[in-house]
Amino acid sequence: MTAIGLIDCNNFYVSCERAFDSSLIGVPVVVASNNDGCAIARSNEAKALGVRMGDPIHLIRDRLDRHGVVVRSSNYTLYGDMQRRILSAIDDFASEVEIYSIDESFLDLTPFGDRDLVAHANGMRTQVRRWTTIPTCVGIGPTKTLAKLANAAAKKNPIFDGVADLRDDAIRRFVLDRFPVGDVWGVGRATASKLAGLGIATAGQLRDMQMRQARGLGTVVLERLVAELRGVAASAVDVVEPQRKGMAVTRSFGSPVGDLETLMGAVAQFAMRAGEKLRSHGLVAGQLTVFFHTNQHKRDRPQHHGSRRLTLHPMTDDSLELLAAARRGVEAAWRDGFAYTKAGVMLDDLVAAEQRPRTLFEGDVERRARLMTALDEVNGRFGRFTAVPGTQGFRWGWTARAESRSPAWTTRLADVPVVAAG
């Protein structure tokens, strides 16, 4: 019998912050998104105070201060390193691992199915906790949807003590009959309200829905969900990242940008990064969009939204081509006299590099490919953007705002924790 696990880190970003800063233990903590915008992680104490996911920090600042909530800027360097450690710690406990997000992974536990999987999962949690200090919960089920649901149950209901195994019929029925249908993985708000109209409020009721009705009401997705809730896998553990339709590199600026040179420098960086992302996925792009705009929330200020879409012909993964296109777009859309606060480069029309349509007169593609490989190696080895093209008027006057970011505890020698011999 197939056994899928889902391991999920509890309040992952907060737990990472607490790993090296004990002053954060036992106090309400919120981690803010890039540029200190919104709450993207909350400790249990902060949840209890009513801080919600996505709350804009500046709007709830008074409440945070009143309750002594500590706000940390997001530190993706730290979270990424901790994720790597966690993946290494769970490696012994699963035959296959599919990374679902920075703090969640699906596991194929089928080869361990003849053992007590709850004990097995607890062994894995202990190892993760020991190596990294990060607490986790594990959900187990015959399908991904049920594993995800089991994880939510393990997190919410203390009777599971961190691990819920829904392979057992009685336990599965107990959980599904109490699980709100809107919280089922893949059920959106629109679908949930349609289901409510039919009197379907729990995951158990969704499971018992007629397949034909599910197809009529929702989409193939809903039909597959019903199948998965019945224990019929519609998606095996998928270790290959699905091919991406488009990708984007965008950032808000720490302080507004008013001159072309600085904007160009930022956009150049985004184009370089986008090229790196393309190559790491073995893709080429056919369309590039570059955009930059003023702060849309400050309506009393002059507004401008500049954007240009360019066709890349031939399709390419060459950073220098992307950079050239992005520069043309910025130059065409630029207008003086505005305070720009956000910019980005988006790539669309992506296909696998080997399926790229060939064109006549392409020039020396091989040679450029070698240059890109060298570029990626240098930047991978010596830090991002060590090697950049000597774009005219490169200026680095912008960086994301992060007023209270913790040190890169685990990845930078100058930042490692200090231990007192005193």
Added chain:
Amino acid sequence: MTSLTLHDVPFEPIAREARLFVCTTPAGFPSPAQDDMEEPIDLGAWLIDHPAASYIMRVSGHSMTGAGINDGDLVVVSRSAEPRSGDIVVAMVHGDRTMKRLRRRGERLWLVPEAEGYDAIQVDEHVEVWGVVVALARRYRA
């Protein structure tokens, strides 16, 4: 005084794929060192044999000079090694990170400094052994 004699060594070139360098010399001998090429010594890998569970920390203070650990040294702290009596450990004492030697004295565990003028700390519910110091790194010139 030892004398050194140089012999002609019979040499047979063998066709084999080089792992690190491609020798493109158009004529002549392949480098005799080519087949024996190894990775450079990686001290980091030797110091940190279990990277996923190891953390680097910087020492501040003088209470472990008797164990050869000085102010400013870097230590590798392992969270996968089982702490045993006699190990140097990093412990959280009332929330503060401190380094001492773990010692069993009778029924109880103690955190013991290794320099004059510092006190031992009894391991109780306010003390958590965080990791075991498994390696030390020090540079004498920057």
